[in-house]
Amino acid sequence: MAATETADDVVLSVSDDGGGINREALREKAVRLGLIAGDAVLSNADMIQLLFMSGVSTATTVTDVSGRGVGMDVVKRAIDEAGGTIEVETQAGKGTMMKVRLPKTVSTQILDGFIVVSDGCRYVLPLKRVQRSFRPASADLVPVKGKGLCVKDADGLFRVMNLEERLAGSPFGTCRKAAYDGILVVVEGVRQTVAVHVDNIDGVRRVVLKEMTGLVSNDGLVAGGAVMGDGTVALVLDVDKLLE
Known part of the structure; x- marks a missing residue:
């Protein structure tokens, strides 16, 4: 395909x-x-x-x-x-x-997607907003006052956000899962760059983004849907809303 x-x-x-x-x-x-x-x-x-x-x-x-x-x-x-x-x-x-x-219509566009897995579901992040991904060492994860859990790496200090918990409606700064048990994806937002915690990465591929009329999501975090190669639908996330 x-x-x-x-x-x-x-x-x-x-x-x-x-x-x-x-x-x-x-x-x-x-x-x-x-x-x-x-x-x-x-x-x-x-x-x-x-x-x-x-x-x-x-x-x-x-x-x-x-x-x-x-x-x-x-x-x-x-x-x-x-x-x-x-x-x-x-x-x-x-x-x-x-x-x-x-x-082409206003509700259809092609997106280079970075596919991640969280809580058994696949989600699509715009590839152009993803800087890199890595497995953190527990020693690099530190709590910072006013920011919550953060991760240190060669490029600085980034706040950690657990994707599963964020989509479930938890406040931005929470990360109850062990952040070293998974992968951190460094995602660039309009106001800040954040390390998003996911369970796995499913690759990079070009997907067709379709508007999902009537879809109700937490705070508009979902920008649309994309049909994957196996026929399942992955939700495409609005990065700027996600990182607010």
């Missing part, structure tokens, strides 16, 4: 390394459904368009990823309604790539 953007569009590409689309199986299914005549002459492009007709599927068994009742006709209709397009490229024995092109 890959995401890119142009001046006007967001482009999502999803590919596999399977056997490609079986055009003959696709044609036979369309004939059985009465969608085309048995002697119809179709170009390769026309054959691929059969994928987007209601009821057409070459899946013979139900698995976690196929045969679940939502056909490609539903996918195409949703993309059409959003003003987008979908293209399919397939090669026998090599795989298939589907490219979805959607117009």
Whole structure:
């Protein structure tokens, strides 16, 4: 899965390394459904368009990823309604790539994300606001009057904020978890730079940020959502709100 953007569009590409689309199986299914005549002459492009007709599927068994009742006709209709397009490229024995092109809106943007894990959930921090990450030594963690728990490193002294506790509504300066048992991510805010305590790091990747209409979050800490490669949704955090 890959995401890119142009001046006007967001482009999502999803590919596999399977056997490609079986055009003959696709044609036979369309004939059985009465969608085309048995002697119809179709170009390769026309054959691929059969994928987007209601009821057409070459899946013979139900698995976690196929045969679940939502056909490609539903996918195409949703993309059409959003003003987008979908293209399919397939090669026998090599795989298939589907490219979805959607117009940019105020609620859609591409973000280089730094993915962290806290309390079993994944969250996205804007990569451009992340300076570095490290596992602190217990000797480097010191309580400072008026600031709470802080961490010392070569670049100075930073306040420590536990992400799980912050999202649960705890005041900024609290960090009841053992801060050395995890990872500190140094995040740059408008007013201050803070070491955010998380359980783990899940990597860096480009994600599509979507506005989550109606989402209620503590103090507006959530800027939106991003669909990850495994289909789950990670919350994208508003760094400036988080570090207030």
